[in-house]
Amino acid sequence: MGRLNLYVHYDSVTNHFMTRGITMTVKDFSQQYLPQNIILANAPEEFGRFDVQTDFKILRGQGEVFDYIDLCHKEQRRMSNWIDFDSIEMMHQLTPYEISELLYLFHANKALRSPFFYKLQNNYVYLTMPNGLTKTYYRHMVHFYPRFQRSISEHMEEMLNENAHWLMRRKHKVSPLPLEIVERLSPLFMNGLKIDFKQAYAIHNDWYLPLYIIEDELTHLTRMLPKELQIGELIYQENLSSWNLKNKIISSKDDMEEQL
Structure with missing residues (x-):
């Protein structure tokens, strides 16, 4: 594998990092901030389940989140777009408009409003971009x-x-x-x-x-x-x-x- 130039561009207005060559592993998260659950835009069949109420594919519990991020890193798989959330009960309270905002975020790779949803209490949004770039929103910059x-x-x-x-x-x-x-x-x-x-x-x-x-x-x-x-x-x-x-x-x- 040849050498790869790394790239970091931080947007302080929306709190996102555009990066290249900066991978993600479970070791990057403190236990306190490892996502509890995540909504996946798409994922391999062996990961996740469909939530009946929202039709989102989700990973529930830190164990499933850990296994997914860990496997993607070890096997150098392209990670799905995802957003974390704290509570399945609060996630079920998303309005149709908020759900459409999430779908737009996953498919357009940008937020209509804030990428941080009160009902999800999310700390991150992870988006894959063309040409090996990733775009990740961080509620707290230092988590990068x-x-x-x-x-x-x-x-x-x-x-x-x-x-x-x-x-x-x-x-x-x-x-x-x-x-x-x-x-x-x-x-x-x-x-x-x-x-x-x-x-x-x-x-x-x-x-x-x-x-x-x-x-x-x-x-x-x-x-x-x-x-x-x-x-x-x-x-x-x-x-x-x-x-x-x-x-x-x-x-x-x-x-x-x-x-x-």
Whole structure:
């Protein structure tokens, strides 16, 4: 599998993240915020049941939710669009208009009003988009951080092991990206951040991941961009198993286009 450039764009108005290469696993959720139940837009036959009153396909209980998310991650299946909910009784109180809003959200990948429904008490809406993108609404922005930390570390681990000799028994293990670095990066999420694994390079045992601001210009996601456009680098020191961030600020997309 070749290297994949990662992308994060946060919309603070609607509280959604548009991402690429940022997978989802059950490990990303604290026990308190693992969804109790979810409504699925569609799912494999072996998952879920149809609710008679709403005709939604649902997973009931954290056990079913855990199994579904876990299997999708392990088998690299495309996850269904879904929204979580607390109570089946409150879900049954959705009005026909609210149900139509949910169906629109699943099929148009955007909300008519708020993506957070009082009767569902949902914390998330997960939507699959074209070209490997996902769009996820978070009631609390910080719930995205563990997902980002794990995904960055996993991609770095894959890169370090991509040229490892098949006879090597011990593979590289990468330490988690510290929360402090994620918090320093988070203001850049609002500008559309590209983490460039394809242009990553090593000096001795230090690995450098170039960072670029591309906003919603997704053509830049797969392009090789010049070094002078970097707004910083994520650095992984393999010998020390530690992460560092070196950044400089580029004010806007206009600065980038001026230099292209």
